[in-house]
Amino acid sequence: MFTGIVEELGEIVALEPAGDSARITVRGPLVTRDAVHGASIAVNGVCLTVVDVDGDAFTADVVRETLDRSSLGALGPGSRVNLERPVRLSDRLGGHLVQGHVDGVGRLISREPGERGDVVVFSLPPDLSxxxxEKGSIAVDGVSLTVVEAGGDRFSVALIPATLQMTTLGLKRPGDPVNLEVDVVAKYVERMLGERAPQAEAAS
Structure with missing residues (x-):
């Protein structure tokens, strides 16, 4: 479990295809400081399991499902990525509950610079809308953000200077893909209400 508060900007060292999967190596001095085999690290919002640590870089395997459902397969050596270690039970929850399970990929549509940050619009897959x-939570490339406006196939967020400087969202341009994870609470509520609906109809 993560919070969507990015700890550092890392860099892809290698992304090597391996049959129907891939092996990714990422440089991140902070997140590898206490990383061990089997640890979890979120890379652009995707929870990956560490299989090897070498100095300030770690390696993880990425299965086909993850490559299909996220933008990791589009990365290459030199790509910058958002990195976050899992939250500890004793930590403050600075963002919102983020699982590291990407729901879909959106694209940056536009950005409007302001005096104290940017307003950025992203596309939204229809099944996630x-x-x-509005004012709900969403993780974009692993960054916990508050939705400014939401409608149909898009949503907007306001990015403060710190977010622009400390995450990849300050580097994104129109057309660039981003990983999206919606609020898990919303999905559970939908599931529970959906299960109750047939019971309510039967009782009436």
Whole structure:
């Protein structure tokens, strides 16, 4: 479990295809400081399991499902990525509950610079639109953000200077893909209400 508060900007060292999967090596001095085999690290919002640590870099295997559902397969050596270690039970929850399970890929549509940050609009896959609401939470490339406006196939967020400087969102340009994870609470609520609906109809 993560919070969507990025700890550092890392860099892809290698992304090597391996049959129907891939092996990714990422440089991140901070997140590898206490990393061990089997540890979890979120890379652009994707929870990966560390299989090897070498100095300030770690290696993880990425299965086909992850490559298909996220933008990791589009990365290459030199690509910058957002990195976060899992939250500890004693930590403050600075963002919101982020699982590191990407729901879909959106694209940056536009950005409007302001005096104190940017307003950025992203596309939204149709099957995720019902989970995204104004003032709700969403993770974009692993960054916990508050939705400014949501409607149909897009949503907007306001990025403060710190977010622009400390995450990849300050580097994104129109057309660039981003990993999206909607609020897991919304999905559980939908599931529970969906299970109750047939019971309510039977009782009436």
């Amino acid at each position: 019902r989970y995204v609401v």
